[in-house]
Amino acid sequence: MKKWLLLLSALLCLPALAAPLPVAASFSILGDLVQNVGGERIQLVTLVGPEQDAHIFQPTPADVQKLGGTRLFFINGLGFEGWQKRLQQASNYRGKVITVTQGISPLAMKDEQHGHSLDPHAWQDPVRVQQMVKNIAEALSTADPAGAADYQARAASYSKKIDQLMAWAQQEVASVPPGKRVVLTSHDAFAYLGQRFGIRLISPQGVSTESEASAKDVARLIRQMKKEGIRALFMENISNPKLIEQIARETGTQPGAKLYSDALSRDAATGNYLGMYRHNIGALVAGMKENK
Template sequence: MLMNRSWFAFSWLVVLVAALGCSEASSTAHHDHAAQAHKFSGQYPMKVVATTGPVAEMVHRVGGDHVEVEGLMGPGVDPHLYSPVASDVRKLTNADAIFYNGLHLEGRMAQLFEKMADSKATFAVTEGLQSRHDQRLREPPEFAGLYDPHVWHDPMLWADCASDVAQNLSEFDPAHAADYQKNAAAYQAELKAVDKFCQDEIAKIPADRRVLVTAHDAFGYFGKRFGVEVFGLKGISTEEEKDLEHQEEIQRMLIERQIPAVFVESAVAPRMVASLVEPCRAAGLDLQIGGELYADALGAPDSDAADYGGMIRHNAKTIADALSRVNAGE
């Protein structure tokens, strides 16, 4: 029954996009930056729909009092597996603008957003990185020539996305362009402080222990930015099947290098990572679950990961605390 409801909602999203497209098909030619042609002419605050928690927070911080942001995916929701529900149709229909992560993070919904850009202001916050061919973008060989979408795990990459969001909002609502630029600059200053915090935390880990093992390959940008080797039991998407041979390779690596901890993720069942523990302990390594990391979603409102800065700080501190133990036998 749940699958039927999800498919019903998704079908209505398809119908919605078709209707929106037909309404302006005669006057609007499709092009890669169709959203830039739209100008806001309604009442403030603008109604904005965003997909993930980090994207929603960014648009809220950059948009300030001029926007009212509603998110589709709450705490603990895996965007790789997200299926739209009927209420999403209403939110998207009523929105003045839509912001999403892009780089295929949102799966099938990305195709809908790209089509909706013809008739509604619709922006991928990572589009600027891609169009500029940013050299920091990761292209994992197993991801079929696509970029890794988890860019928010590098605060400096995310800061550049904030600048792009300010530009998107300025083009859509030129009357408040100065406010958007000012807000983005303030937010970027905070992200720079988050980056410094992470650098300091990771520096506490002995160099030979800077190894991060999680459920899926979500922390590649974090590792690249802060000098940590990253291993995921699954690939870029949580939809991928776990490879038992790959898991055995990771187990051997943990034992050989005496890595003291592995980490579960808030939006992925912990049993996948927990399956590493017993084989390693049987081989003499006192492997521990080092804690829970936030990979694809913010934490609950009452958690220390309720906002973007809190999430990244939580991850860095959790990793540093677990991996900086004197030895794996403690």
Template sequence: MKTFLAAFALSLAIGQAAPLKVASLHPLVADLARQVGGANVEVIEILKPGGDIHHFEPAPKDIAAMRGSKLLLASGKELETYLDKLRDSLGASIKLVEVGEKIPSIPYVCNHDHGDGDHDHHHGQFDPHWWHSAENMKRAARIVADELTAADPANAAAYEAGAKAASKRFGELKVWAQKEIAKISRADRKLVTAHAAFGYFCKEFGFEPISLLGVGRSDDADSKHVAETIAEIREHGIKAVFPEDQANPKVLAEIARSTGVKIGEPLIADGTAKIAHTFETMLAHNVRALVAALAPVK
């Protein structure tokens, strides 16, 4: 009897395919893969929550962790500047997918002319933070589902259902965010940050982005740019400025001292914060921070 049960258990184990192994270079993309793939995927997070996407580069131990994966999901849009080198290291055994590649790009918006040498140009001319938009996350869910299906056709129906469920959640979050943002008058929907990381958010939710330092994580703005921002804050009666998690707030602190505007709660810019590294938690955190600082006190 024991022999029969052991053989039966072995046959069941053989009949159940192992989950598709997928590696990810961004926590938001890792969470999306889990939402779409469900129990059919095993997601290996290479860049973990708390990491810095702008300075991360895979170490040998990270490359070893990727081995055996069918897919490697990157955010794309030149956010991960090391991808060409990584392709050479991995070879053809793992398909590297830049999820953001097929999502429409918008130019990054910086309100000041920094000249040719002042910006962190290695990211290119487009804002790489595409995942600040619910509509873009819906597109990404479809892209991930297609890639999972190509790698694992047997579970195509499950991936299709996962993408639809994720898209529904993203749509519901967008509706919630719109209702919350409606508490802020249109005249006050100006988002002052140090870095140009919120272009997609501003486009989707009707804010005007005002940033000092471009896309990267450099900490310095010259006195001319600071003075221009101070003048704009005074001219438009801007109520608050917003630092970002993992970034030095010294420039915005200087502006706040000069203008008397309040400093809002730090926004999640790169989607890698330990407290918020899914689209849902990131959007909820940022919307609540904006409403708390910009909506009229009742």
């Protein structure tokens, strides 16, 4: 009898004893999604960390090594990680690359000057994130079939939280009169959010933080803000604040709370996707209510 009990307890402990699946995620927001689905069955490394800009990331030899040891490499795709192929080559990558935006309908970029024509910032739409979560669960289940039920359950429970976030965000935005739903941000990272919630977005910088706004564009924006009475103006955690500060000075406005566009924060409250999104919606709504 005792032998049986020992054997049983050994069997029950097996999943916990199995080595976690080593996976990588390209940037902090995606890393959080992967971690939520993977739970304790995965060992995650995230390449572009909180408060860092993935548009201009330069992988180091340490990054090459980090990626090399993983079996799955989760990327956003849509041209976001311009450095991804070089990094894979440098680390002689043998794992599988998973593009989490597979199957979502991407938005086109406003200007086509940058060589690629799709807007990468799809995580700014919680509905599209639902598809990403599904893709993550599928990829993990394929790589680690013993954990499939666990991944699906975790994905389903996380997906419910995204539904709740959506319902809350819709209510919040609905409290702003439609005519006031316009916002100025430093780089064009919120088109998906704007489309989902019916918010008009303007920005002096293009879709990538690599581009620079021309003096003419900035002057035009300042005229537009004055004419339309736009007072909702925001800086982002990854962008240089100078331009927004200049526009704020020249239009006599006060920038709202910092928005998280392409990276999580290091603070606990905005250090995860759900918290980051709540913060952004709260800040945007407060800002839009100041519009005339």
